[in-house]
Amino acid sequence: MIGEDLLYKIFTKLHAVECAAAACVSRSWNVTITRLLSLPKLSSALSLSPSLQVAVNDVADKVLASPIRPQFVIASIGPAFDLDEAHRLITGRFGSRIPVITSTSQGIFGQNATSNEFEEVQWDNYEDDEAHADLGNENHGALLTVGFLPGLAVDLIPLSKTRGNQVLMIVDLVLSVKERSSSRSGSASPVGILLFSDEETDIRPVLEKFDYAFSTETVIVGDGGSQFLYRGETAINPSSNKAASSAAVALLFSRDRGKPPGVGETQFHMMLSTGVSSIGPTYKAVSARERPRDYSTWITAKREAIRENLDGQTILDQISDELGGHNHCPALYVGVTKRRKCSIGQEKPSWILMHEFHEVLRGDEEYLYVHGLGIRSGDTFRFYHASSDLARASCNAIANNFRHLKQLLNCEGDDHTSNNGVDIRRKSVFGGIMFACCGRGKLFFGEPNVDSSPFLENFPGVTFSGTYCAGEIARADLSSYKQGSQEHSSIRCNLHVFSTVYLLMSYTPALPLR
Incomplete structure (x- = not known):
C-alpha cells in the first residue's frame, strides 16, 4: 500500500493532463x-521558434509539464506571427471555461522552454534595421503564462464600443466589474484587474473611471496599447477584425467567498519603476485646440506668475536650454495636471486630480503640438524627458523594496508557529508579471535584463514573466515621480511612459483546521 505522502510526491511529477486523469x-x-x-502556482515559458505551431507547442508543453489547475491564460506573440491563428492554437490547449487573452507585444521576458534560461527579447520595430542590428532578434516568438491563485475567482469582461466604434461603453464596464466582484466576494471592488487595451483606444478615460470607482486597495496594471484577442466563459472575441473587436478587456480577480475550507489568501503587490524626469518650470495652458483627426492638441501657454503668452518654439527653446542646449531629445513629454469632475451613472459628480502624459510632437511660432486629446485651457503642465540614469536608479530602489517585502513576509510568517516551533503560516512570493515600456531595454540601458534584475535577484527560482508594451498601466499617484512628496499623493497617475510595472503575487496559507 502506497502511503499518502509518497503518492503526493508521485503526483507532483505528473504532466497536468495526466494528473487530472x-x-x-x-x-x-x-x-x-x-x-x-x-497550492498557488504561476507557470510560464518562452519560445523563439520561427514556427508558430512549434512555438505554441513548446510553451504549452512546458507550462503543463507539472500539475496545475489553470484559472487564466495570458499569451504574448511576436509581430511576425498571425494573431488569429496563434489565439486558435493556444485556446485549443485549454478548457473552454478558462479565460484566455492573446496579444501581440513589443517583446517578451521569461524562461526559455528549451534551455530554461531567462531571456529578454525585444522585437525590432525600428525602420532603420541596420542601426539597431545589435538587438539581434527576429520578430517571432511566444510567451505563455498560466496561473492558479487560491482564494481568488477570475473573470474576463470586455469593454464594448457602440455601433460605429465611436463611443466606449465605459460605465457599462465599470458596473459589470462591480456586479461580478460583488457576486463573487460581497465587495464591489475586486482585488486586482489586469487590463489590456487596443492600440487605437485611448484607455485614459477608462482608467479615470476605474480609479474613481474602486477601493484604493484594488491593484490595476496592464498593457495600454496592443492588439489582442480573448476568450472567456461568457465572452469571446474570435477575430482581430477591427469592426468586430472590443476596445479593451479586463481580467478580473475577486475574493472567492465560496472557497473551500483550508484555502489561504493570495495578495497582489504592485511597484512602479519610473523612467522620466521633470525639467523646466510649470506652464499653464492658455489655449488648447483639439484635432481629433490626427489625435493631437495645439497649445499656447504661459509660465506661472508671468503674463506673457508663449508659442511652441519659444517653449521648446526654453526646455532646450534646461537640457544644456541639446536640441534633440529622444523622448519628450508634457505631464498635464487635470482637475475634472467624475461620476458613475446618476451619482453626484466629484472633483478629481489626475496627471497624464502627452508626447511632444513639435513646436512652431504659433503652437506647441502634443499627441492626444483631453487638455483644456487652465491646465498646468511640466516637461518630462526620458532618463536611463533615473530609470536605473529607480530599478535599484525597486530591488530594495523587493528585499523589504521579502523580509516583511518572512516576519509576518514567523508570528504563526506550531507547538514544535515549525512555521505553519509562511507567507511567500510565488510569481511575478512585468509590463515594461518598449522604449526601455538593452538600447536604453546599454545592457540587458536591467528591468528584470530586481525580481530575479530577490526571488531566484520563482516564476517571472513579462512583456514590452506601448503604454504601461499602473494605478498610482504623482508621488511615484517625486519621491517623498506628500503633496502629490492626491494627484492620480495611471498610464505611464518609459516605466516598468511589477506585479508580485504572494500567498498566505490558512491556519490548520481544528
Missing part, C-alpha cells in the same frame, strides 16, 4: 490531487 481513479487519489492543485 489520475484524479478520476479513486476517491483517495482525488483527495490527494485536490490538495496538490490547491
